[in-house]
Amino acid sequence: MKPFSWAIALGGLLVATAAGAQTLTVGVRGGPESMDPHFSALGPQADAVKHIYDTLVGTGVDLQLEPSLATSWEPIDDVTWEFKLREGVKFHDGSDFTAEDVKFSIERIPNVTGPTTMEIYIRRIADVEIVDDYTLRITTDGPAATLPFDFVRLFIVSSAAAADFSDIESATEGFNSGEAAIGTGPFKYVSWEPKGELVLERFDDHWRGAAPWESVVRREISDDSSRLAALKAGDVDLINYVSSADYLALERDNDINTFLGDSVYVMNLQLDQRDETPKVYAKDGSPLGENPFQKKAVREALDLAIDRETMVDIVLEGLGTPARQLMPEGFFGSSDEIEAKPYDPDRAMELLAEAGYPDGFAMDLYCTNDRLPGDGAICEGLGQMFAQIGIDTNVNAISRSVYFPAQARKEYSAFMNGWGTLTGEASYTLGSLAHSPNEEVRMGAFNRIEYENPEVDRLMQAGSKELDADKRRAFYEEAMKLTVEDRAYLPIVVLQTVWAANADAVGDVATRADEETLAFYIQPAS
Amino acid sequence: MTGFLIQRLLQAIVIMAVMSVIVFAGVYAIGNPLEVLLPPEAPQDIRDAVIKRFGLDRPLWEQYGLYIYNLFQGDLGRSYIYNEPVLQLIFGRLPATIELVLTSVIGALVIGVPLGIWAGYRPNAFSSRAIMAVSILGFSVPTFWIGLILILTFAVNLGWLPSGGRGDTVEVLGVAWSVFTLDGWSHLILPATNLALFKLAIMIRLARAGTREVMLSDTVKFARAAGISEGTIIRRHVLKLISIPIATVFGLELGSTLAFAVVTETIFAWPGVGKLIIDSIQNLDRPVMMAYLILTAGLFVTINLVVDLVYALLDPRLRRRAAP
Numbered sequence: 143m144k145p146f147s148w149a150i151a152l153g154g155l156l157v158a159t160a161a162g163a164q165t166l167t168v169g170v171r172g173g174p175e176s177m178d179p180h181f182s183a184l185g186p187q188a189d190a191v192k193h194i195y196d197t198l199v200g201t202g203v204d205l206q207l208e209p210s211l212a213t214s215w216e217p218i219d220d221v222t223w224e225f226k227l228r229e230g231v232k233f234h235d236g237s238d239f240t241a242e243d244v245k246f247s248i249e250r251i252p253n254v255t256g257p258t259t260m261e262i263y264i265r266r267i268a269d270v271e272i273v274d275d276y277t278l279r280i281t282t283d284g285p286a287a288t289l290p291f292d293f294v295r296l297f298i299v300s301s302a303a304a305a306d307f308s309d310i311e312s313a314t315e316g317f318n319s320g321e322a323a324i325g326t327g328p329f330k331y332v333s334w335e336p337k338g339e340l341v342l343e344r345f346d347d348h349w350r351g352a353a354p355w356e357s358v359v360r361r362e363i364s365d366d367s368s369r370l371a372a373l374k375a376g377d378v379d380l381i382n383y384v385s386s387a388d389y390l391a392l393e394r395d396n397d398i399n400t401f402l403g404d405s406v407y408v409m410n411l412q413l414d415q416r417d418e419t420p421k422v423y424a425k426d427g428s429p430l431g432e433n434p435f436q437k438k439a440v441r442e443a444l445d446l447a448i449d450r451e452t453m454v455d456i457v458l459e460g461l462g463t464p465a466r467q468l469m470p471e472g473f474f475g476s477s478d479e480i481e482a483k484p485y486d487p488d489r490a491m492e493l494l495a496e497a498g499y500p501d502g503f504a505m506d507l508y509c510t511n512d513r514l515p516g517d518g519a520i521c522e523g524l525g526q527m528f529a530q531i532g533i534d535t536n537v538n539a540i541s542r543s544v545y546f547p548a549q550a551r552k553e554y555s556a557f558m559n560g561w562g563t564l565t566g567e568a569s570y571t572l573g574s575l576a577h578s579p580n581e582e583v584r585m586g587a588f589n590r591i592e593y594e595n596p597e598v599d600r601l602m603q604a605g606s607k608e609l610d611a612d613k614r615r616a617f618y619e620e621a622m623k624l625t626v627e628d629r630a631y632l633p634i635v636v637l638q639t640v641w642a643a644n645a646d647a648v649g650d651v652a653t654r655a656d657e658e659t660l661a662f663y664i665q666p667a668s
Numbered sequence: 669m670t671g672f673l674i675q676r677l678l679q680a681i682v683i684m685a686v687m688s689v690i691v692f693a694g695v696y697a698i699g700n701p702l703e704v705l706l707p708p709e710a711p712q713d714i715r716d717a718v719i720k721r722f723g724l725d726r727p728l729w730e731q732y733g734l735y736i737y738n739l740f741q742g743d744l745g746r747s748y749i750y751n752e753p754v755l756q757l758i759f760g761r762l763p764a765t766i767e768l769v770l771t772s773v774i775g776a777l778v779i780g781v782p783l784g785i786w787a788g789y790r791p792n793a794f795s796s797r798a799i800m801a802v803s804i805l806g807f808s809v810p811t812f813w814i815g816l817i818l819i820l821t822f823a824v825n826l827g828w829l830p831s832g833g834r835g836d837t838v839e840v841l842g843v844a845w846s847v848f849t850l851d852g853w854s855h856l857i858l859p860a861t862n863l864a865l866f867k868l869a870i871m872i873r874l875a876r877a878g879t880r881e882v883m884l885s886d887t888v889k890f891a892r893a894a895g896i897s898e899g900t901i902i903r904r905h906v907l908k909l910i911s912i913p914i915a916t917v918f919g920l921e922l923g924s925t926l927a928f929a930v931v932t933e934t935i936f937a938w939p940g941v942g943k944l945i946i947d948s949i950q951n952l953d954r955p956v957m958m959a960y961l962i963l964t965a966g967l968f969v970t971i972n973l974v975v976d977l978v979y980a981l982l983d984p985r986l987r988r989r990a991a992p
Contacts, residue, residue: 314750336760
């Protein structure tokens with residue numbers, strides 16, 4: 143122990159003489175999957191590789207678009223976008239960033255991406271044309287109004303460094319060894335292994351300016367209690383995803399600061415709209431002979447039976463807000479005209495009686511219990527609330543690895559999971575959930591309840607082709623209103639996320655809606 | 669002896685084959701892993717393309733056949749999550765688990781057996797009663813709770829030891845080990861203690877029960893009558909006679925701890941295979957699950973074989989019976 147701690151102390155002394163020379167150690171719940179930024183579209187992956195690579199288009203803390211490697215973009219006709227690139231940007235190896243790197247990155251994705259495919263971000267692209275070193279024209283397979291939103295996850299790698307590491311066999315090796323892991327981001331890659339520590343070192347020539355930390359260590363600690371213990375023991379300076387119970391205790395701790403932010407995740411209850419649905423029964427267990435969720439009065443009754451305030455205050459210990467629509471308020475395409483959802487169990491029972499179920503019915507409710515904070519508990523809460531209006535609810539809060547495949551096979555009638563509007567705009571959410579499943583227009587892929595409203599379909603298709611932002615916003619707002627009004631999807635709560643940091647190490651944390659913990663935006667304690 | 673070995677090897681092959689079918693069918697029954705892995709907003713044509721790329725649109729027997737075919741070529745596939753060859757992924761993390769498990773199981777053996785013998789030799793002494801009381805705790809208190817209490821006490825409140833991770837490692841024979849560094853030991857001691865407690869309790873109870881039985885046997889009576897000292901009786905006779913059940917349990921515990929040290933590894937953020945396998949189950953990372961379970965089956969078969977051989981060494985009667 144002794145020689146080791148002396149070495150650390152001495153090392154600390156040496157680096158402390160350089161200005162702003164500090165190490166930020168972060169305990170994260172989930173780590174990356176690969177150092178190849180094009181391998182996976184998963185959240186923890188993007189969180190990690192964003193330190194090393196920049197995206198073509200950036201997003202602020204509230205997920206609205208901002209310039210990054212592209213400084214501006216505009217449609218020049220129905221199927222062509224022109225992107226102006228930032229000049230003077232350097233890669234970690236000192237080479238210049240040009241349009242060639244963007245084209246290379248786009249064209250590389252289909253060759254190297256894994257099962258959590260990144261192709262979703264380039265699916266509209268038909269052709270990439272380099273006009274000059276800092277101008278790029280992208281042709282799409284039809285009017286693609288949301289193309290810039292797709293590019294918030296388009297990481298740019300160096301075309302020179304990654305040239306030999308761009309097929310599925312060689313990519314992982316080249317990037318994980320660091321040879322090809324050359325980006326323009328605020329930190330340089332030092333080392334990483336699956337589920338181990340990611341070690342990063344500041345890139346002094348980053349175009350935004352140098353980061354406030356000399357080096358960053360991101361340690362994967364998946365267990366919530368262990369992550370908190372590591373923070374309290376001083377092994378890490380900052381942790382993400384503090385659980386709601388721990389949050390209350392930390393509020394009283396003077397050595398630790400907490401940072402609370404709204405997330406993009408909304409918990410949605412989804413009600414099967416097919417003619418026959420598998421998991422709804424009469425109270426004695428016999429078949430009902432019809433799908434009660436096809437009746438609007440039944441859906442409204444369920445909606446009225448949910449006490450969202452209680453859900454937030456009791457179940458989530460205050461870490462959330464009652465949801466009104468399928469994404470957080472203020473996102474592109476969310477509607478200001480949707481009112482808070484009332485809680486009225488008496489009216490709910492009247493509606494059930496009007497719909498022909500004076501004594502209610504029975505159903506199985508399925509939810510994930512290991513995906514998002516509080517998902518299992520919200521599910522239990524829903525079960526009790528539905529029981530109060532006479533619907534016997536058998537709650538099944540299960541692992542996501544069982545839930546999602548079964549949900550895809552459409553084995554459930556009433557089910558709840560979180561949906562994160564990761565791009566910050568409505569086409570991502572409504573296009574997947576509210577549009578009827580339709581392969582031709584490539585929408586409705588996650589609409590597992592076969593919800594269909596022709597007007598919503600029309601609005602979403604019109605929106606996807608409308609290049610004028612204000613007009614498009616109006617289409618999406620209208621579609622959102624109609625979807626919420628139909629009540630096949632019942633939004634329940636918008637989740638919040640908590641970070642916690644040792645007060646003597648970390649001054650401020652940017653609480654991003656996409657829940658990313660980006661060291662560049664974390665300030666040291668002064 | 670050779671016949672015995674061949675018989676055991678054949679059994680092992682059958683077990684492995686049956687095991688692979690059960691696991692593959694079981695994993696298949698959970699559902700398409702891509703439903704967990706594909707981004708939710710992926711349109712149907714991209715979904716279909718990815719499912720096809722991973723061969724998941726084929727019937728079960730075809731997928732299984734392909735898997736076995738590749739297996740015999742030494743190719744266990746690449747992880748869906750990490751895109752690394754599965755064996756590289758597992759063996760890269762196995763040393764961490766091995767050193768943790770060996771430290772805890774050997775520790776439990778070295779401490780537990782003498783304590784158990786003492787408790788069996790002097791069943792009514794106060795110290796024996798204290799040992800038995802502690803062993804009941806080791807049995808009945810859940811591992812994850814003890815783990816958290818250890819972290820709270822030694823890492824958070826006292827600040828003596830780190831709360832998790834593996835610490836400094838040195839390369840020996842091309843593999844990174846932390847048992848050879850002081851910092852490594854400071855990281856190892858808490859999780860190893862946590863993992864050892866349950867095994868310690870078992871060892872104590874086995875040794876105690878065995879000793880009490882043997883102490884009453886004619887062997888010991890005659891030895892005492894012959895004037896052999898108590899220390900020699902315990903070393904020469906008692907220890908030998910109680911060692912067979914201990915060897916059995918030691919083998920089984922070693923295997924199960926190697927395969928399933930998950931809880932401890934998760935709490936102490938120990939970068940071993942336990943965490944890898946749990947996460948791969950949650951993500952339906954089929955290649956990793958398959959490879960790991962097959963390796964685990966192989967491990968148990970091997971350990972059982974070794975235990976059988978050790979019996980023969982420990983007990984001359986078995987040795988003579990097995991001889992042709």
